[in-house]
Amino acid sequence: MLSIEKLNVSVGDKKILEDFNLKIGKGEVHAIMGPNGSGKSTLSYVLAGKDGYEVDGKIMFKNENIVELPADERAQKGIFLAFQYPIEIPGVFMNNFLKTSLNAVKKAKGQKEVDVVEFLSLVKQHAKKLGIKDEQLGRALNVGFSGGEKKRNEVLQMSLLEPDLAILDETDSGLDIDALKVVADGVNALRSPNRSFLIITHYQRLLDYIKPDFVHVMVNGSIVKTGCSKLAQELDKIGYKEFQKAI
Amino acid sequence: MSDNLIQEQIKQDYAYGFVTDVESVRAPKGLNKEVIQFISKQKKEPQWLLEWRLKAFERLQSMTEPNWQKPQYPKIDYQALYYYSAPKGFKEGPKSLDEIDPEIKKTYEKLGIPLNEQKRLAGVAVDAVFDSVSVATTFKKKLEDIGIIFCSISEAVQKHPDLVKKYLGSVIPLTDHYFATLNSAVFTDGSFVYIPEGVRCPMELSTYFRINASNTGQFERTLIIADKGSYVSYLEGCTAPMRDENQLHAANVELVALDDAEIKYSTVQNWYPGDKEGKGGIYNFVTKRGICKGKNSKISWTQVETGSAITWKYPSCILQGDNSSGEFYSIAITNNYQKADTGTKMIHLGKNTKSRIISKGISAGHADNTYRGLVSIHSKASNAKNYTQCDSLLVGNLCGAHTVPYIDNKNSTSTTEHEATTSKISEEQLFYCKQRGLNQEEAVSLIVNGFCKEVLQQLPMEFAVEAQKLVSISLEGSVG
Ligand SMILES: Nc1ncnc2c1ncn2[C@@H]1O[C@H](COP(=O)(O)OP(=O)(O)OP(=O)(O)O)[C@@H](O)[C@H]1O
Ligand SMILES: [Mg+2]
Numbered sequence: 237m238l239s240i241e242k243l244n245v246s247v248g249d250k251k252i253l254e255d256f257n258l259k260i261g262k263g264e265v266h267a268i269m270g271p272n273g274s275g276k277s278t279l280s281y282v283l284a285g286k287d288g289y290e291v292d293g294k295i296m297f298k299n300e301n302i303v304e305l306p307a308d309e310r311a312q313k314g315i316f317l318a319f320q321y322p323i324e325i326p327g328v329f330m331n332n333f334l335k336t337s338l339n340a341v342k343k344a345k346g347q348k349e350v351d352v353v354e355f356l357s358l359v360k361q362h363a364k365k366l367g368i369k370d371e372q373l374g375r376a377l378n379v380g381f382s383g384g385e386k387k388r389n390e391v392l393q394m395s396l397l398e399p400d401l402a403i404l405d406e407t408d409s410g411l412d413i414d415a416l417k418v419v420a421d422g423v424n425a426l427r428s429p430n431r432s433f434l435i436i437t438h439y440q441r442l443l444d445y446i447k448p449d450f451v452h453v454m455v456n457g458s459i460v461k462t463g464c465s466k467l468a469q470e471l472d473k474i475g476y477k478e479f480q481k482a483i
Numbered sequence: 484m485s486d487n488l489i490q491e492q493i494k495q496d497y498a499y500g501f502v503t504d505v506e507s508v509r510a511p512k513g514l515n516k517e518v519i520q521f522i523s524k525q526k527k528e529p530q531w532l533l534e535w536r537l538k539a540f541e542r543l544q545s546m547t548e549p550n551w552q553k554p555q556y557p558k559i560d561y562q563a564l565y566y567y568s569a570p571k572g573f574k575e576g577p578k579s580l581d582e583i584d585p586e587i588k589k590t591y592e593k594l595g596i597p598l599n600e601q602k603r604l605a606g607v608a609v610d611a612v613f614d615s616v617s618v619a620t621t622f623k624k625k626l627e628d629i630g631i632i633f634c635s636i637s638e639a640v641q642k643h644p645d646l647v648k649k650y651l652g653s654v655i656p657l658t659d660h661y662f663a664t665l666n667s668a669v670f671t672d673g674s675f676v677y678i679p680e681g682v683r684c685p686m687e688l689s690t691y692f693r694i695n696a697s698n699t700g701q702f703e704r705t706l707i708i709a710d711k712g713s714y715v716s717y718l719e720g721c722t723a724p725m726r727d728e729n730q731l732h733a734a735n736v737e738l739v740a741l742d743d744a745e746i747k748y749s750t751v752q753n754w755y756p757g758d759k760e761g762k763g764g765i766y767n768f769v770t771k772r773g774i775c776k777g778k779n780s781k782i783s784w785t786q787v788e789t790g791s792a793i794t795w796k797y798p799s800c801i802l803q804g805d806n807s808s809g810e811f812y813s814i815a816i817t818n819n820y821q822k823a824d825t826g827t828k829m830i831h832l833g834k835n836t837k838s839r840i841i842s843k844g845i846s847a848g849h850a851d852n853t854y855r856g857l858v859s860i861h862s863k864a865s866n867a868k869n870y871t872q873c874d875s876l877l878v879g880n881l882c883g884a885h886t887v888p889y890i891d892n893k894n895s896t897s898t899t900e901h902e903a904t905t906s907k908i909s910e911e912q913l914f915y916c917k918q919r920g921l922n923q924e925e926a927v928s929l930i931v932n933g934f935c936k937e938v939l940q941q942l943p944m945e946f947a948v949e950a951q952k953l954v955s956i957s958l959e960g961s962v963g
Contacts, residue, residue, distance in 0.1 A: 286914050307917035316918075323915045326906070327933030336929055337919035344920065376933070393919065 237262050237432040238283075238401055243293035245275075245282050245457075252278045253457040256293070260401070263429040267443055267468065268436045270454035271476045276436045277320050279454075280405045283434075284317040285310045297401065312344030314400030318390035318407045320436075325377040330389070333377050334359055338396050362395045365425070367418050383410035391422045402426070403434045408442040420445030440472040455479050498956075499722035499753065503590040509699070510567035516540065519668055522567045526637050526671075529644060539657050539667035548661045553853045553885065554793045554822035556766060559731060565699045566669045570613060590693065608633055610674045610690040612703065622686065632677040633688050636704050639675035646677055650708055654737035654772045654801070663770040666735040670704035673734070678713035678744075687943050689718040694730060694754070694765070703734035709744035711777065716747040716943055722790070725755050727763045729792055734769045742777030742804065747785070749942050750798075751950050754790035756957075761820025761849075764792025771798035772828075775807030775836075783810040784827065785941040787950045789957040792821060797855065799828035802836035802864075809838045812938040816931075816957050817850030817882070826856035826887075831864040831897070840871040843935040846882035847958055853885040858899050860892040867897035875905040876934050878927060878958065928955035 238260040245253035252275045260266050270276055282289055285307035295303045302310055325333070339349040350358065363373060366388050378386050387407050394402050404423070408416055423433065423446050435446065443451070443465060451467040452459045453476070460479045461467070510521045519540055523533040548559075570584055590613070608622035610633065626633050632643060639647050657667050674690040694701050709715055732754065738746050748771075757764025767790070773782040784798040794817075800809025811827035829838035844852040858869045875884035886903050908930050916926035932939070932951055942950055 281914075284914075284918050287910070307914060308920055308922045311918050311920040319915065319918075323909075323911045325912050325915070325930060325933065327936055328929055329933070332933075333916075333919075333929065336925065337916075337921060340920035340922075340925065397919070 237264070237298065238434075239294075239296040240283075241294040241296070243282070243291070243295065245278060245292075246290050247288065251457065252289075253282070256458050258452070258459060260432045260434060262432060263427075264450065265427065265433040265435065265446065265448045267448040267451045267465075268434065268454050268459075269438065269451065269468065269471055271480065274454045275457040276454055277405055278457075280317055280320075280403045280434075280436060283310075283403060284315060308340075309344075311397075312341055316394050316397055316399035316402045318387075318394055318402065318404040320405040320409070322378050322381075322386040322390055324379045324381075326379050328377045329373075330375060330377050331356070331359065331373045334373075334393065334396060337393070341397055359392075359396065362392055366392050366395070366422050367415070368392055384412060384415050387411055388415065388419060391419050395422060395426060398426070398431075400430065401432050401434070403436070405436045406438065407435075408437055408439055416442065417445065440468045443468045453479055499755070503586055506571040507568045508571050509565045509569075512565055512698075513562040514564070514566060514669070518566050522669060522671060525567060525569070526640065528640055531648065532640060535652070535657070536668050539664050540669075542658055543661070543664050543668055546661045546664055552795055552824045553855075554795065554824050554851065556729070556793055559766075561665075563698065564731065566702065567671055568699045608686050608688050610635060610688075612672050612674075612690060612692045626684075626686075629682055629685070630679040631682060631684055632675065634675055636670075636673045636675045636706060639706070643675070643677065646708065647675070647706065650706055650737065650739055651704075652737075654739060654774045655735050655770055659770065662733045662768045663735055666702045666704060666733050666770070669700075670702045670735065673703040673705040673736075674707075674717075674719075675705070676707040676715060676717060678709045678715045680710040681712045682710075683713065684715040687716050687718055689720065691720050692732075693722055694732065698728070698730075700731040700733065703732070703736075705734070705736040706739075707737070707746055707748070708739045709741065709746045709780075711741045712743045713741075714745045714747075716749070718749040718751070718943060718946055720751045720753065722753050722755070725758070725763060729757075729764055729766055731766045731768065732791075733766075734771070736769070736771040736798075738771075738773030738782055740773065740775050740777065740780035740782050740807075743779045744777060745781040745783075746773065747783045747943075748773070748798070749946065750784075750786040750788070751942075751946060751953065752786065752788045752790050752794070753953060753957075756790045756819070756821050757792040759819050759848075761792070764821070765790065767791035767794045767796065769796040771796060772801065773799070773809070774801040775804050775809060775833075778804040778806055778833075780804050780807045781809070782807075783812070783941070785810075785812040785938065786814070786825075787938070787942070787953065788813070788815040788823060788825060789953050791823075794821075794823040794825055796825050797827050797857075799830065800838065801830045801832065802838065802867075803832045804836075805833040806835045807833055808836065811838075811840045811842070811856075812941045813842045813854075814845070814935045814938045814954065815843070815852055815854075816845045816954060817847070817852045818957055819848040819850060821848075821850045823851075824853040824855055826854045828857040828859070829869060831858075831860040831867040831869070831894075834863070834865050834867075836864055836867045838867075838869045840869070840873075841937055842871075842873045843938055844873070844875045844884055845878065845931055845934065845958070846875065846884050847878035849881050851883040851885075853887060855887040855889075857889040857891070859889075860894050860897045860899070862893040864894050865896045867894060869897075869899040871899070871901045873901075873903040874934065875903075876931065877905065877907040878931075924955070924959055927958055931955070931958060
């Protein structure tokens with residue numbers, strides 16, 4: 237599904253990712269853990285095609301190097317990023333935004349676009365599962381949403397867009413215990429042999445609900461250790477000190 | 484990019500830039516008594532109107548153009564303009580739809596305004612003004628049956644002289660200011676509407692203004708009278724061909740609302756804005772004013788200003804009747820080198836008068852956008868209330884937005900409220916939208932339409948969708 241080879245990313249003089257390599261197979265769930273500032277969010281932005289970085293290396297997605305593609309085309313090809321800090325867009329109602337987005341992706345895929353009626357029934361169905369009230373769908377995107385509401389909204393968008401690769405950047409941060417369960421259920425419901433996940437988190441707890449196939453430790457812009465889900469439990473106890481020392 | 488390609492690109496952006504190939508009859512070039520006499524004669528006007536025009540012309544000699552506005556422009560040579568241009572063979576006076584020159588009919592088809600009544604949007608009557616003359620008015624008969632007069636102002640002068648004489652210049656005095664006085668001297672055509680007492684106009688009335696001829700000023704004059712207890716919703720749209728020289732459109736629009744009457748006036752202004760380097764485009768210097776003459780009357784202006792090189796106008800309300808109310812909803816979009824200085828004046832004279840101002844200014848490219856507004860509450864206007872909200876949105880780093888509110892409150896029981904915000908479309912917002920599959924233009928359009936939704940909602944349904952599209956189109960290529 238995704239193969240990142242020798243990815244180097246910097247902003248001005250600051251090197252953020254260094255010789256970063258990662259392979260994610262179809263249907264796999266990978267988790268990345270790592271200390272603050274190690275470059276996890278930057279990785280997610282670069283995968284999603286955000287401008288403003290000097291990028292060198294290869295990002296193979298479904299056998300195509302997408303490193304030059306703009307963000308919208310990557311999204312249309314099936315990459316989804318649940319943002320660590322979802323942005324507020326005043327005046328743009330969630331319903332309208334979601335429908336526009338869904339139809340943009342459908343159109344790119346050559347699928348039939350949904351009309352208002354189809355859309356509303358679809359979105360309500362997904363929202364209900366995630367405990368999102370209809371009232372929230374009629375509000376401006378993320379404006380005045382609580383931290384948890386923003387994160388649920390990201391998962392809602394993921395459910396609607398049905399991406400091939402979903403990157404979740406600290407989607408669990410800021411969620412209460414019940415919400416964590418709801419969000420994890422949302423992700424699990426989407427797990428399929430054709431869909432891969434890259435989950436960035438600081439907490440092992442999320443990985444209790446969403447069992448990853450691999451856990452990577454990222455320090456200073458590269459992966460320093462890879463293991464199975466047990467690694468997350470170890471990290472929970474010992475922290476990152478050991479790995480940071482090793483560098 | 485080769486010149487041709489650039490031309491192609493610009494043409495794509497402004498879809499209404501074509502020229503219709505019709506021969507026209509013009510007044511001699513220049514501004515003088517003879518030209519005014521020529522116009523008046525063409526229109527077979529009564530003596531009083533000719534005298535009225537000449538009085539305005541007299542007055543004009545001692546007036547100078549105002550110069551306090553933000554957008555500056557090169558001096559206009561008024562002697563180099565044509566003040567009257569009509570398609571050749573055009574007969575002044577009422578005519579049937581079959582008599583229209585097929586070329587002109589085609590023009591309106593191309594603009595999406597078929598004059599054929601069967602093809603028209605149900606529920607919308609149109610008056611089509613081509614250069615200096617009204618070429619057609621649809622659904623006239625149907626409206627006449629319930630006593631509504633909807634025709635060109637030239638026709639109204641012939642058929643309803645008493646009404647015209649009574650109200651023409653009653654809201655915008657002959658001596659008001661340079662452009663208004665100029666208009667009074669040389670105005671050519673525009674619409675006339677009279678809604679009789681107690682009648683609710685069953686359809687949208689609209690006028691479509693088209694400038695075609697070159698070097699021609701368009702001096703539109705529109706007069707709308709809503710008699711006691713009546714209601715009308717009126718909409719105007721405008722386009723012009725792309726030309727390298729600037730063209731002047733100096734309109735006067737007067738609205739009169741008597742007791743318990745309501746006038747809703749909407750504008751979708753899409754005059755040619757000039758090219759991407761700021762060459763050409765319309766100077767849209769317009770005076771629009773309404774008077775809420777009677778008690779409980781209401782006038783509501785809604786404008787979507789996307790075109791013109793310079794837009795300079797302040798649709799205003801004089802709230803004379805007790806309990807009357809005025810509203811101003813505005814979207815002004817400037818892109819490339821366009822400039823706008825627009826807003827409103829709310830003059831509270833009567834008791835318990837209310838006004839509401841919602842202005843959304845959007846600036847992109849190198850454009851400059853100013854909101855300028857006056858809220859004036861006179862000493863007798865007890866319990867008057869005003870609410871003003873001015874929001875500016877910047878797209879990119881090279882454009883400007885300014886808010887200039889004047890408040891003059893002479894009554895201690897009255898209140899005014901003013902809110903203003905300026906925001907920018909951030910890279911983060913655009914990235915978020917793109918990550919969800921929207922391209923740059925879709926993203927900007929979604930954000931901008933969200934920003935001006937409050938105003939778009941005020942437009943009659945038939946036009947809201949059009950306006951929304953226009954908002955998107957006029958910002959194409961503004962970022963990235
Ligand atoms: N545009 C930028 N300009 C300069 N430095 C940047 C920029 N973006 C990120 N950085 C720096 O790169 C490093 C990695 O940032 P990033 O946000 O990717 O970390 P993270 O692993 O997601 O951290 P956290 O766990 O706190 O979310 C940080 O030191 C950050 O300050
Ligand atoms: Mg981060």
